[in-house]
Amino acid sequence: MIKIAVAKGDGIGPEIMDATLQIFNAAKVPLEYHIVEMGKWVFDKGFNNGMTPEAQQTIENLGILFKGPMETPKGKGVKSVNVTARKTWNTYANKRTFQTLYGVNTVFSQAGIPIDITIVRENIEDTYGGVEHMLTHDVALSRRFITRPGSLQVIKYAFEMAKKKQAKRITCGHKANIMKITDGLFLDVFYEVAKDYPELKADDVIVDDLCMKLVTRPDLFDVVVLTNLQGDIVSDLCAGLVGGLGFAPSANIGDHISIFEAVHGTAPDIAGKNIANPTALLLSGIGMLRHLGLMESAAMIENALLYTLESGIHTGDFGDKNIPPVNTTIFTQAIINNFEKLPSHNPKPLLNNQKITPTLFKLNQNAMMESVTQQDEKIVGVDMFIESNEQPQDIAKKCLRHAGVKFKLINISNRGTQVWPTGSVYTNLVNQFNVRFESLEEEPLNQQDVIGLYVSLSGNFKICSLELLNQLGDKKAYSLAQGQ
Numbered sequence: 001m002i003k004i005a006v007a008k009g010d011g012i013g014p015e016i017m018d019a020t021l022q023i024f025n026a027a028k029v030p031l032e033y034h035i036v037e038m039g040k041w042v043f044d045k046g047f048n049n050g051m052t053p054e055a056q057q058t059i060e061n062l063g064i065l066f067k068g069p070m071e072t073p074k075g076k077g078v079k080s081v082n083v084t085a086r087k088t089w090n091t092y093a094n095k096r097t098f099q100t101l102y103g104v105n106t107v108f109s110q111a112g113i114p115i116d117i118t119i120v121r122e123n124i125e126d127t128y129g130g131v132e133h134m135l136t137h138d139v140a141l142s143r144r145f146i147t148r149p150g151s152l153q154v155i156k157y158a159f160e161m162a163k164k165k166q167a168k169r170i171t172c173g174h175k176a177n178i179m180k181i182t183d184g185l186f187l188d189v190f191y192e193v194a195k196d197y198p199e200l201k202a203d204d205v206i207v208d209d210l211c212m213k214l215v216t217r218p219d220l221f222d223v224v225v226l227t228n229l230q231g232d233i234v235s236d237l238c239a240g241l242v243g244g245l246g247f248a249p250s251a252n253i254g255d256h257i258s259i260f261e262a263v264h265g266t267a268p269d270i271a272g273k274n275i276a277n278p279t280a281l282l283l284s285g286i287g288m289l290r291h292l293g294l295m296e297s298a299a300m301i302e303n304a305l306l307y308t309l310e311s312g313i314h315t316g317d318f319g320d321k322n323i324p325p326v327n328t329t330i331f332t333q334a335i336i337n338n339f340e341k342l343p344s345h346n347p348k349p350l351l352n353n354q355k356i357t358p359t360l361f362k363l364n365q366n367a368m369m370e371s372v373t374q375q376d377e378k379i380v381g382v383d384m385f386i387e388s389n390e391q392p393q394d395i396a397k398k399c400l401r402h403a404g405v406k407f408k409l410i411n412i413s414n415r416g417t418q419v420w421p422t423g424s425v426y427t428n429l430v431n432q433f434n435v436r437f438e439s440l441e442e443e444p445l446n447q448q449d450v451i452g453l454y455v456s457l458s459g460n461f462k463i464c465s466l467e468l469l470n471q472l473g474d475k476k477a478y479s480l481a482q483g484q
């Protein structure tokens, strides 16, 4: 028996989790369930991260969490338990699979265009760090972290998974044409890792073009890897291609702990009515069985589910309108009755179970993930983000006085567009400017030089934030303003 932690969740969570475990039990899946306390009702009991300390301990001991959807209490300033769980336990790869399900009518199934796409979304970084500030009463800033070690983890996982599933193609979706440093780093890491997998066709597509191509020729894609926010949006788009969120399973993979859940939420509008569709959670559970090496049970249950869908049995949220819907209990029983049956489309081969060596390990300190490539690093300037509602030339006049003997004023930009020394009066301004100073004669600077400039400049302006301009090796490690 393999022990796993189970959290039933809120809303329809308990109904669809019970349905899924009933199917697992009927299939004699060798799992032992440890029910843990997580969700809205745990917030309500006063636990601010939505889980009890015992739940956290159990999940950290067992390494696998199978969870139903959970509600985030509104307006209490608490963070989503779903996001907290994924980030706390470093489940860096969010794998979502989208396949044509016969019996679930979509424009593509009707047109005979098969879909089998796996999205791997980076799960920790990007704007999901939620590090946000109001810099002035008009200007909000979100920090977007893309790191080399974080990108390496998720991209290596994507390539390894693509190799195992004998994918025909692996694609990186990105916006590196605009976000040259952040998305550029992710894309560079993608091609670095690709070198170790010459057997896989690796390519990249700009994310907007990717969306267009996915809705016109989804059959051309196989595995797609993206940063967090872009991956979130693209994976919901893919859910739409195969019939909606009710058919979208999800796995959050980490080195130590992995979390399996449906993509949809708690569906409060239908909770407690026994009409919810358990398919997405069941598909997530099937993914979990494969992750644990339980290939035989996974294939038998998936074949029974596919056969049931093909036969036209459906809950109220999908399916043939001419066939009356059934409730969750009858849908669940129908799947159990169809064990040993094979669907006519895409039957899953009954592979032997694999012995998976558990990756559970005890940690006594946080792992520092540091890139092995160390480069010469020097400070060559600073961006001072100041609050002002003056005209650019007036700001420049004041700033020039502060440059002193170490700095020269390079340019001033507003929302990333250069407004001094050249620019256009047609550029609308907000009350925050980025004033860029670089070192005179390209002499390296130290932090004291920057603090000196800060103190001097603060005589004229409120400095909302500052960012050092670094040079790594011979490369300037900062973006240029539009028009610079």
Ligand code: NAD
Binding pocket: 012, 016, 068, 069, 070, 071, 072, 082, 245, 246, 261, 262, 263, 264, 265, 266, 267, 268, 269, 270, 275, 276, 277, 278, 279, 280, 317
């Ligand atoms: P939702 O996914 O719960 O519901 C959207 C619509 O889809 C509703 O009409 C609902 O009835 C329907 N639906 C969803 N799942 C269904 C199923 N299995 N069977 C039949 N119909 C289904 O999205 P929402 O209403 O935006 O969110 C409700 C709550 O869920 C919020 O508190 C949100 O924070 C939470 N949420 C949790 C997760 C998670 O736990 N991973 C994910 C998304 C949303």
